[in-house]
Amino acid sequence: IVGVLGYGGGVIGRYCDLPEEYPGVAHFHTVRINQPAGLYYTSTALRELMDIWDKYGSGLTNMHGSTGDLVLLGTQTDKLESIFAETTAKGWDLGGSGSCLRTLSCCVGMSRCEFSNIDAMEICDTLTHKFQDELHRPAFPYKFKIKVAGCANDCVAAIARADLSIIGTWRDSIRIDAAEVKKYASEMNIQTEVIDACPTKCMSFDGSAIKINGADCNRCMSCINRMPKALRPGKEKGATIMLGGKAPIVTGALMSWVIVPFMKLEKPYDNLEDLIRKLWEW
Secondary structure, three states: OOOOOOOOOOEEOOEOOOOOOOHHHOEOOEEEEOOOHHHOOOHHHHHHHHHHHHHHEEEEEEOOOOOOOEEEEEEOHHHHHHHHHHHHHOOOOEOOOOOOEOOOEEOOHHHOOOOOOOOHHHHHHHHHHHOHHHHHOOOOOOOEOEEEEOOOOOOOOHHHHOOEEEEEEEOOOOEEOHHHHHHHHOOOOHHHHHHOOOOOOOEEEOOOOEEEOOOOOOOOOHHHHHOOOOEEOOOOEEEEEEEOOEOOOOOOOEOOEEEEEEEOOOOOOHHHHHHHHHHHHO
16 A cells, blocks of 8 residues: 555555565556646646656546546656655645545536536535545545536536436526527427427427427426527526436446435535535534
């Protein structure tokens, strides 16, 4: 077991079983770096990080694994403290590894996506700062992953890949632009491509206007994806909180279950933090 002083995670020890035959990889430890929300990097920041890795490591990287983190593959035990010192001096920090809160990840949210119902990047960044101890000092029976998606399109695969999924949604009705619906009607078969594709069959179309039964709508984004100019998310925005979910190779995926259908999320997100801490305690 290897690591850096004060942290219980962030470094994964790798050793070769044949160090005499392959001395170059006798040690080949992995260093995990906490990525910025939305995976936004400047070229300057990346060059600084890669210069450190060229100096102390193999030069191999993984950007990005399905669990998040900027992964640096292959270094020796005596180089770990130097890597840690130089990366933290540039503003980086280690990510999670082992039985801890793993590095949080999110989609690009409101920075680029017009469908995002919550500020996924701000939520991800805020929770990362709130949960530093849980992220760096493993104290759980098993790892715990949080992912934040701005809408039900779930571009970060939170529902399948996270233990706690925060999915942006809305509580009121889908907004309909009648004029744009008529334009789409001249370009596509709305009945076949939109109405019939609705998983809850909550929509109807009379040839000129769309009606939606809000009580049956599960806000899946299917219709909005097909007619983005005519249909928009509602105005009362928040998030659905889902728990569980994993994607094992052998037995197939187990999707997350809804535990909070709708939660208003506003900075500093104390209500979300309180829920997560209670879940961990339970």
